[in-house]
Amino acid sequence: MNHTTLKLIVALFFSMIIMDASAQQKYQLANQYYNSGEYEKAAQVYRSLHNESPHNKTYFNMYIQCLLDLKDFNQAQKVVSEALKNNPDDLTLYVTNGNLLERMGEIDKAETQYKKAIQGLAPDPSAVINLANTFTNLAKYDMAIETYLKGNKLINVDNMFVYNLADLYRRKGDVKNMIKYYLISAEKENSSSNIQTSLQRFLGEDDYTELQKQLYQKIQEKPDAYQFGELLEWSFMQKKEYEKALRQARALDRQLDENGARVYRLGEIFYKDKDYDTAIEAYTYVVNTKGRNTSFYLDAKRGLLKSKKAKVTQNFSYTKEDLLSLKNEYRLFLDEMGRNTQTAMLMQEYADFEALYVNELDTAIAILEEVKSFGGLHPEVMANVKLNLGNYYLMNGDRWEASLLFSQVDKDFKEGQVGENARYYNARLSYFTGDFAWAQEQFKILKGATSKLISNDAIDMSVFILDNLGMDTTHATLQMFADADLLAFQNKYQQALSKLDSINIVFPGHSLEDDILYTKAHIFKKLRRTDDMIEMYQQLIEKFPEEIKTDDAIFELAEFYETQLNQPEKALPLYEKLFMDYSGSTYSAEARIRFRRLRGDTI
Template sequence: MYKYLFLALFISAISPTFGQSFNNAQKARLCLQYYRNGEFEKAAACFEELHNKDRSHDYYYERYLSALFELEDYKTAEKVIKRAIKASPEKLERRVDYGRLYARQQKMEKAEKEYKRAIKELTGNQIQISRLANAFQKQDRHAEMVATYEKGEKLLGQPGIFAYQRGNAHRLAGNAEEMVKAYLDAIEAVPGRLTNIQAFLQRYLPEMTGSYDALKTELFRRSQKDANNSLYPEMLVWVYVQEEDFESALVQARALDLRLQENGSRVYKLAQMALNEEQYQAALDAFAYIVEEKGKTSIYYINAKEQILYTKRKQLSKGFAYTEEQLRTLEGEYKAFLKEFGQNAGTYGIMKQLAELEALYLNDLDQAIQILKVAVEMPRLDRKRLAEAKIQLGDYFLMNQEVWEASLLYSQVDKDQKDSPLGEKARYKNAKLSYYKGDFEWAQDQLEILKGATSELISNDAIDVSVFIMEHYNLDTTANSMRLFAQAELKIFQHRFEEAFSQMDSIKLLYKGHGLEDDIHFARAKVFLQKLDYSKALSELEQIVANYPEGILVDNALFQMAQIYEERLNQPEKAMPLYEQILMEHMGSYFTVEARKRFRKLRGDGV
């Protein structure tokens, strides 16, 4: 019984206080609503009532003062501020309010005097320092923010304790040089901040003119002053990567690797980044450093040698202008690698790349087939890579006009990888083979199934071929035009380009005005693009846009043209209007999303 009596007495004691707080909160919401509605007289009266009830409550004071400022009732505002300063002289942010009062009345000398006085009266209280700096930030007084933090560090005897905040103040003021100095001070004070500050810089440096140069200049200055501190070259690597200057980043990374006696991990990571950004020469230089300088003792030695070959192979696929001599040199490097490390499951990737080089660039199909025959017989090759090798081998048999062998390999993969993307790919290859042979109805049956493939790429390809067959099959009573075109496409796949072009010319002569004409131009454009003859590729694509404006290949042609100008010819000013044309005239196109992304990037919007 006594327990319940005590609880009742306790509740009765706190109820008035609780009720008052609840009522004040409701009242404050009403006051704020007045303020937001622009009813400043009501807001001022409302907040005044709350302020008079509890003058230590910062929120009531600040809102009351804001309402008075809106009313330009500076006389009352001054009284409120003076009273607040007298009641709590340690709250130096009230001096900032006084300065704000004068500034609103264009009394700038008096305002400056109050700001300086606030800073002068600082004590070694960290909370007081932070509150004053925040008050200056609210008024966009960035110089005073910096002065507050600088004096605070001296008073506390802790240099760099507010370096991060100083950096933020300089950023707000647009002072790149001082900003980077402060952020570097912050990292020196607390090295664990490095990642956070890098993320911060990554966000804001691009917005400030000259900021990257300012950061590099300061890093070099500090490196000379403290040559043993690895922080500065590490940051320089990071800065150069942000600028995509991988060659300069590599200079710093190599120096760090040597100084810290690392195993090449930093340089290898940088090489991978350069490769991902298609900075091939920088990637090659970095991988070569590991092979030549770190040698076989490095755990990255084999991977680096492999990546050198992969990078050179990647250059070919990206339209690198190569010579026969360069191709033969690369072939020799692949063979040297396999001689050093053998032909086995571990070197399968290199064998696969060498087969591609032989078949697609050196036109030695027999050699490519022989390499892959060895690969598919290797005992430790897993099922997935075995399936990949069989599909690739099937392609080369087809290029070599050995259709039966190709179909057999595709069928084996289809059976072994029934419900996987590789199985779907093999099934698509067989369907395309039926199309090449002119068996359009059988091909169409298989393509209908493949439209629902789990692989989006296979599904899209199946849809494209299926739609093509439906649109053009039976446009002439015998379907001969389609058979001729399918045979020409097979010849293109087999790199028998002149024969393919001759057959396409026959279609145009025999079936003048046929719906296949834009497809012929598109097929020819792909061949010229493969042969790095960009002017002829553009000419074929331009004919599609000009002569077949209602055709389904127009958006595709526009996108291909834009890509050639942007990626191959480095003429972004010609690519931009083509991307824009897709956005304006082909809004339902498959290419719309990518075209918008590229257009904005070229325009400088960021993505």
């Protein structure tokens, strides 16, 4: 290649770049004109672009669209006729011509053009898709469907365009056929995950019945196609029909000879959604059916115990016998699995149960001291053991040991939530012991904590101490209240109630009256004295509508009516009051959701 030829090639290359840049600018200008409704100006630019690049379908289609918008049918006919003359094998041009004729009112001629396009199809997947997309862009979904169905026959490949057909039936609003083709697609892909995503996007609340109907039929016809079983399980989960989902998951586990992972994962979901009975069923299946052969055995055993614990402790009517039965199950588990790093998490849960429900603090402390002695624990696990242990020592009256443990964690974790927990507990300990100024300063610092829960609690405590420090220079009233708080924390509820009552006797009309009502409501709740608890909440709401704890009281009372007493008619007005009268409350959005759900609205 000589030097002159090379220069010509380079010059040609750069001229093409310049031409492309110029065309792009003109195209952007034409789009601006079109989007602003200036169709005549847009048509002029698109025509220029079409003349420069007659094979560019985008320029051609936009030029025709402008002419249609301008109702310049004569010019449109000339342009389309010229294109058909030059490209008679381009089937999309027949669709364009048909659309033009339809806009002119010549329906029969338009239909002829559409059919001519479909009749001219060749066994070429790209040609089929191109023609179907042209129909789809004109919202002629039946024609697009016909195109794909004929394409299937011509190419002689079963279900080649099933996903496209499913999408077209979706656009038509034909749910039954949409589901039909999505299920064929799932079978073709030998997977259900992609189809789940599509179905979740497009199925309405009432469409799951049709989906399940077709899935049952598919499972009968093709019992080995496991993806239909997976979709059935998924559909039950979407409807929160957890027992049915579990039944299907167990069937799949047996069919595919799995290790219980599928059932275990569902158990975790059931537990988080507080369906403890179904969670217990799931974990029990893994434990009893798979035994120690599965890697999920230990986790399933732990899940089983935590579900039983939640079922007992969150039920307002549990008995002493319920607690003793669960305690025995914890012991049996630890006898079976041993006390070691693998069971350390469950030992923490067992200690929590002993401390907070059985009220056996010495037992709880002994359990965690044993865990603390294990070597090889993850630093955060060890830190949480120390924090819980510190709380139990404090509940048992040993403030110094509690402070030592909190301070150790604070020193080891200067960043993150674990360290923030330690600092919060130390600040709370200072509050209990009457060092209010220091405690308030620490709570103030913790307002910026990464954990929203710690941050909110710290804000509440900081404001509470600050508001009440100035009310009494001797701090006597605040100290009495802190003493009552500590007694309640130590599960000494009767002593705490007596201390709170004495504040009103010694200091009648003090500003702590609303806080006393709120604290007593919490104590009565723990004592399961429902009527007394409700009375405290109601007094607080009626007497102190402007106080900082009032929105907490309203939400907690509404939630109790809804979840524990099954009295939605009493919960409804309270939720409504929250989002109407306390719109700035952090509970406002959740209260509105619950109100609408209880009222029967679709959310």
